[in-house]
Amino acid sequence: VMRRLRQTGRRDAPSTGPGGGAAPAAETDGEIVAVNGTLPACPPDHVESILSRYGQVSTVKAKVAEHGFASFEADLARLREFRRLCPDTTLRLDANAGYTPAEAVEVCSAFADFDLQYFEQPVPEVEQLAELREELARRGLPIVIAADESIRKAEDPLRVAELGAAEVIIVKVQPLGGIGAALDVISTSGLPAVVSSALESSVGLAAGAELAARLPRTDRSRDILGDRVACGLGTGRLFTADVVAEDEALTPIDGTIAVKRIVPDPDRLQQLAVDPGRYEWWAGRLQNCWNALRGSTELG
Template sequence: MIEEILAHSHVVSLPMRVRFRGITVREAMLFEGPAGWGEFGAFTEYDDAEAAHWLAAGIEAAYQGPPVMLRDTVEVNATVPAVPAAEVPSILARYPGARTAKVKVAEKGQTLADDIARVNAVRESMEQVRVDANGGWTVEQAVSALNALGELQYAEQPCATVEELAEVRRRVSTPIAADESIRKAEDPLRVVRAGAADVAIVKVPPLGGMRAVVRLAAELAEYGVPIVVSSALDTAVGMSAGLAAAAALTNGDYACGLATGRLFAEDVADGREVVHGRLDVGASVPDPARLHRLAASAERRAWWHARARRAFEHLR
């Protein structure tokens, strides 16, 4: 199967509008199967075992297609990178009608004052504000920061470990959301059993596919923990899978982090337009001209192909 996948693959390099998650170019391997297009875009620092989940998600999309969906639109949040407060209005303008914004905080080289200014700028036009620290704070830093930032819908991954999340949750009134502690864990429910999270952030690729997200949502519901489906900085192809998973959930009370396509200067397909804070659900088919224009170098294509072969061996 892997050679068939590679024969129908395209490795792309997408330029980003601003630095996000420490990168300015997003690479991914896209491939077409009988059910549509799939994406393999595990971040380059991930090992082959972890990357295998991302490949499984792409194979599911290309060879099985989406699960049964219950709605045809999904509410989304605006995403605000760690930019100066003065740049916030121009970023929020890309998300017309959005009521919720996720704001990156705890960026290396920045201060809590920078975070407060950014969050306050977002509050001027958003009903709900959530922050994402990507595990960048210690417990003491998280407690201090969350007390200073004021009312938030939740704080996503304020610290790196489950034990730290549990400690922060005991000491602040802000709800705590777990991201890395779920998607990088062999036991995604451990963080919930440990009393370390009020909300779970889930992403299709690292969990191995859309159906895995739906199954995990059902398990978490037994603990009273809602989920928010978010993007793994996916291209338009991968975003289709995220939207399909969100649309398949029986409970969709929280805005999803699935409008990150606005972070790309150019994508492989026309981006879905945010209308009244929502995105339409449906497959994205790459534009052949863009696949050619955004193609990565031959060296990078070879690198992704070799990586896909190694990841496939883990699936076998």
């Protein structure tokens, strides 16, 4: 990722304010960002209770392929129950690259009946995504393909656009190197983007919210994603604790979060501190990342 961004853009981190808090830009501070609910793999009779945690949301992302193609029938049953409960809610699917190309074609034929906004990363490789799109078009299946792992885990995050492998890209601030770097990927790819979480605390979610507020609004994006893009930043509800005070946590209220400055709470930081061995491991990892970034900049 960093090698390609040397050629096309910049690398940065979210802006910070006093005390280390992530500070939004003046033009985005206070904006409201729509977020999607998440429906994990679960029995159909759990769907309603899980969705109730999110309140009123306009969009839900359902996880599929937990065990690859072996989960197909269970996924179908869960999606049927979802559509029974939420006939008008926008639905996205995310397979986390869980299918082979042949399996992906088969499941797309069935999933097309659920009126999807997009299907995220059904197969692992960029080339497979491109071939899948061609096959879906040949069969007349109107399914939009989105790329996630092929963006954030790829050495070249722009190859998806170059091969026409997806119509939507999923961007995550931290894996791409910061808000500015993520905006560069979005701008250079020319594809509609959805901001998603990499399972961060509210500090990381604040950076994601700012990026979401700065997404380009294009006709192409509106055609696929609507006027208000629901982003995958509602993951604060998945955690039992956060590094900020409870009333400051970026947990969604009826499908939205606010763009705002986040400052970690010292007492929470102390309560959630890792053991010394784990601290040293993370400190070493951060040092290695810094060395790699510094070397990348010098080479560029």
